[in-house]
Amino acid sequence: MNFIMQQLINKKINSIDEEEFLQLAKKQGYSITSEQATAILRIVHAQKIDIGNKAQVEHIIQRLRHETDPYISQIVEELFQQFHHLLD
Template structure:
């Protein structure tokens, strides 16, 4: 991934709002409720996200799966894959 694009994606993920996540989910046909979006945002805000760090991305997805449900984890993974 182009370093500039990667930096932009990281910035967006680190400053994402609930409404923006819901908008992105609609754009990429990912079903997510407002409550789920709020939980995902809370998880993302726990640490500075680096989209290129595969271990971190997997750890975040695992946390999403544990704190919400595995289905949502898969949907967020699809969304992150689209952003890449």
């Protein structure tokens, strides 16, 4: 796993704001509302993320499934998966 890349990804995830998240989602072809982005970031920013910690990432996805809806959790899961190829 590329440690430097992992740290850069962690920093981005931990500091992304709503507008950046909406732009990222749109760029990746996902349609979400401002309210959905706020809900996602509330959960994602509840703790400092380590993208290399698979248990933590899965816990966040589970929280999103239970506290938002399956569509939202699927979006975040797919966005996280896109980062994993950079870590190998």
